[in-house]
Amino acid sequence: MSDKEIKVVATNRKAQHDYFLEDRFEAGMALQGSEIKSVRAGQISLREAYVKNDGREVWLINAHIAPYEPANRLNHEPRRPRRLLLHRREITRLFNETRLKGLSLVPTRVYLARGRAKVEIALARGKRKFDKRQEIARRESERDLARVLRRKGGV
Numbered sequence: 001m002s003d004k005e006i007k008v009v010a011t012n013r014k015a016q017h018d019y020f021l022e023d024r025f026e027a028g029m030a031l032q033g034s035e036i037k038s039v040r041a042g043q044i045s046l047r048e049a050y051v052k053n054d055g056r057e058v059w060l061i062n063a064h065i066a067p068y069e070p071a072n073r074l075n076h077e078p079r080r081p082r083r084l085l086l087h088r089r090e091i092t093r094l095f096n097e098t099r100l101k102g103l104s105l106v107p108t109r110v111y112l113a114r115g116r117a118k119v120e121i122a123l124a125r126g127k128r129k130f131d132k133r134q135e136i137a138r139r140e141s142e143r144d145l146a147r148v149l150r151r152k153g154g155v
Contacts, residue, residue: 009039011109012046019106019124028085029117034071039117044110051105051121055095058084060107097123
């Protein structure tokens with residue numbers, strides 16, 4: 001699928017900071033009518049969201065989809081659990097990876113693909129404090145190097 005067919009609606013930037021992201025999976029979302037309208041309008045937040053797998057079904061928990069104003073009384077609950085649509089073998093694999101290897105399931109972004117709302121979830125290993133400090137130090141050194149190279153090239 002090309003990037004022209006995908007419209008990214010929300011990203012979870014904190015996931016990259018808090019976890020080492022390993023495998024990524026695309027999952028559909030089971031939404032109500034007013035929810036998909038809010039998602040298309042970009043009214044979704046993954047800030048506190050996480051994914052729960054019970055071995056049979058996968059759920060997106062605590063994702064905030066703002067109420068759709070024109071739907072007034074037929075609106076949805078903003079933080080209700082939403083079922084994610086995956087193949088049975090993917091659900092089983094994710095369940096085994098999280099249970100046996102101690103990995104977490106983290107939602108990384110929500111996007112629209114061919115008119116359907118999709119969630120990208122990643123198997124993730126939590127970063128420790130020193131891992132985060134190393135990442136920040138690496139980023140700062142790259143920034144300093146780029147600054148020095150720019151100065152030398154501009155003189």
